[in-house]
Amino acid sequence: MSTITATPSAAYRTYLGLAFGVAAGALWGLVFLAPELVHSFSPLELAAGRYLAYGVISVMLILPRWRALRAALHPRDWLSLAWLALAGNTLYYVLVASAVQLGSVAMASLVVGFLPVTVTLIGSRDRGAVPFRALLPSLLLCAAGALSIGWQAVAATTGGTALLGLVCAFGALASWTAYAVGNSRCLARLPHLSAHDWSLLTGVVTGAQALLLVPLIAIVQPVQHAAADWLQFAGVSIGVAVLASICGNALWNRMSRLLPLTLVGQMIVFETVFALLYGFLWEQRWPQVSEVLAFIFVLAGVISCLRAHRSHAAPATHPDAVSDGPAAG
DSSP: OOOOOOOOOHHHHHHHHHHHHHHHHHHHTHHHHHHHHTTTSOHHHHHHHHHHHHHHHHHHHHGGGHHHHHHHOOHHHHHHHHHHHIIIIIHHHHHHHHHHHHTOHHHHHHHHTTHHHHHHHHHTTSTTOOOHHHHHHHHHHHHHHHHHHHHHHHHTOOSHHHHHHHHHHHHHHHHHHHHHHHHHHHHHHOTTSOHHHHHHHHHHHHHHHHHHHHHHHHHHSOOOOOHHHHHHHHHHHHHHIIIIIIIIHHHHHHHHTTSOHHHHHHHTHHHHHHHHHHHHHHHTOOOOHHHHHHHHHHHHHHHHHHHHHHHHTOOSSOTTOOOOOSOOO
């Protein structure tokens, strides 16, 4: 008598991927609030603190499996980890923190909020992807949501400092677009690695890059902080490292193996949504009408994207992806 092995349905994988994406966005939204919590520290110091903590914690968690993981990686994989760590972590966070401090949370959120558009446009070129014309309504809704959130902030960006912050925000947009696309494709060709282990390996490499920032900070930005400020900085750095980097990245990697790149792009909007929610709580105010409209546009955009994938009957994973590796310990 034959035995039938039950496998998760495409719908189940999609909804599970959506849940992981929303959870990752909720944790990543904290990244936009961190520069406000320790405003006296520079973007370089913020990046160094967060990613040194991320690196140390990653080394501690990955140490029991280090030999096996090292044997499973090729030099090409280490090069991929290096540029992904730079594009998605070190460089991106320096640019985001600079955009927040030179401009505002709303302005930075607006520009980074266009990530779903850029990532989805690239993903629509993948083999078997949903055609661009089917994704267009979702992209327009996403863009409308981003514009509803931050057009006033950009309109007020007239000074040289604020304009520099706007440039940093667009740099962050380009950097993380490259990361989202590259990371999804690396996960697809490395089925023998779990999503959590890939996140920890990224953390190890990111921590090494953060070490290089320390002498640079000592040269260009001499330390001028009180002991109490350093304690607060350490707490924020460790908190963001654990919640956004360790947990958020692991959730995002799990999602990236469950959803096609065109849908992965849509999930990035939740980082912007939660960043704004945290901003409202920090500022102790209710959202304005334009901000409520933005949430509606974002939700409608994700629903529209889901319908486009159902109509197209696209696979529930990246074209070259396979199921996730063994569960991380």
